[in-house]
Amino acid sequence: MPPSNEANQIDLFNLAEVATPTPAVDFDAIPTSAAVPIPPGTYETLEPIVTHCNQCHRCRLGETRTHAVVGRGNPKAPIMVVGEGPGQNEDETGLPFVGRAGQLLTKILESVRLGDDDIYVTNIVKCRPPGNRTPEADELAACRPYLIEQIRLVDPKIILLTGASAVRGLTGDKRGITKIRGQWIEWEGRLCMPVLHPAYLLRNPSREQGSPKWLMWQDIQLVRQKLDEIRSS
Ligand code: SF4
Secondary structure, three states, X not given: OOHHHHHHHHHHOXXXXXXXXXXXXXXXXXXXXXXXXXOOOOOOOOHHHHHHHHHOOOOHHHHOOOOOOOOEEOOOOOEEEEEOOOOHHHHHHOOXXXXXXXXXXXXXXXXXXXXXXXXXXXXXXXXXXHHHOOOOHXXXXXXXXXXXXXXXXXXXXXXXXXXXXXXXXXXXXXXXXXXXXXOOEXXXXXXXXXXXXXXXXXXXXXXXXXXXXXXXXXXXXXXHHHHHXXXXX
């Protein structure tokens, strides 16, 4: 972004500007620097986040994406699923978790009677890391404000964090996923359940006791039980 646009970019995400009722959103003025904040309350609905992410260059992943992959599902779902980042299928379609890993995730959720109405799906970074590499720390930080806004707007009861990058990107917890999966984490007053990433399960197809698939089955049942508890309380 040329320096001449920088003032506009900063104005767009200035807190005072956001507090002003319904300013027209200037989609040409996306902050290209992750140093420019996106304060909580910037967005009134999820749709402008999609538009913004598709024009966003807050990190280098914006240079190589086909589509930003922002989210799908019930915008008021009780469970938000957060993945690592878009893969090739997601980059091509703009929809999260549509490849083989996504299909497996759908089956896992359906196995405990969690369907489309119960779920909103997103990723910790909205643009595909080249070669499906792990998102880097600065990319996680640059994209995090969009996720924070999605969480505020969807207001899920439970956040399912699939894989270590999702855990690290949201909560900052750097422990390995195999150490913390299946244990509830409280983040900003919300219940988060770290689980193995479905892509990892595809590479480890065994269903033996103690296998990744078996562990996922244990963890997803905890999520189902917790949702039932919350709904009945
Ligand atoms: S990954 Fe996120 S921060 Fe980076 S360019 Fe895409 S939308 Fe912007």
